[in-house]
Amino acid sequence: MTLKEWLVIITLGIGWGMSFVFNEILLRELGPVTVSLGRVSFGALGCWIWVLMRRKQVSVTLRLALEMLVFGAISFAFPFAIYALGQQSISAGVAGIINAMTPGMVVLISHFWPGGERATGAKTAGVAFGFLGIVILAWPVLQRGEASAFWAIVITIGAPICYGISGNMARRYKAIDPAVLAAMALSGASVLIAPLAIWHDGWPVVARAETWGALMMIGFVLTSASFVAFYWVLPRIGATNTSTVTFIAPVSAVSLGVWVLGQPLAIEHILGMGAIFCGLLLIDGRIVRRFTGSR
Secondary structure, three states: OOHHHHHHHHHHHHHHHHHHHHHHHHOOOOOHHHHHHHHHHHHHHHHHHHHHHOOOOOOOOHHHHHHHHHHHHHHHHHHHHHHHHHOOOOOHHHHHHHHOOHHHHHHHHHHHOOOOOOOOHHHHHHHHHHHHHHHHHHHHHHHOOOHHHHHHHHHHOHHHHHHHHHHHHHHHHOOOOHHHHHHHHHHHHHHHHHHHHHHHHOOOOOOOHHHHHHHHHHHHHHHHHHHHHHHHHHHHHHHHHHOOHHHHHHHHHHHHHHHHOOOOOOHHHHHHHHHHHHHHHHHHOHHHHHHHHHO
């Protein structure tokens, strides 16, 4: 990869780790479902601005619009809400570490998905290491009797599961320009999550400047701009190299949570992150191939 491509990957990893810190700021004034609504709606607006500026062709049928409600909900609205819901009881760093389970969930779900990729032995071991990391994170809070934190960890695993499902669903839309797909999916997510946000959290009232700032950052920068950059770099360096974002995001989330929010860094966070990283290396496969090749 070129230096420019590496910079994009590193920036994306740091940025997506920052999203968990911004969730903490938003949750001081907004409910968890409203946090998701704010992110997907601002994200959709930013993506549509990009699509119009680039004059990309958009063709929408009624069937596709209905499909985007489901695809957008699973890809964006539900996981964003799940993370915000979980972060009411767990730190930004723990949520970021759980997010690193995404490649493992993609492997697991793809194995059983019709026409999906079958998991190899190394990838299966990688998924096992990922679950080991979750157990390491959950075990101490279970021993301390922190039921709310334990169930928050369990609930938060739902976000990587959503990403695993949406990653397999996305194969249906390969013919659609990625930026257009993101704009339509985020729009569908906004339409679907809006009534749920009002029902669950009530009408949002934003009085703090920091809340507006966090909404702008997490919506326009960490959703719109990040996905445009992601889809720019993906065809240039391939899916395997692009997946290295998952190594950077949890480190960013943990570091910023400690530095910005003053959250504690416990030994189980380090051990859990280490186990998940081992799983990511096995799923990635390059180290395994290098080792077996050298033999």
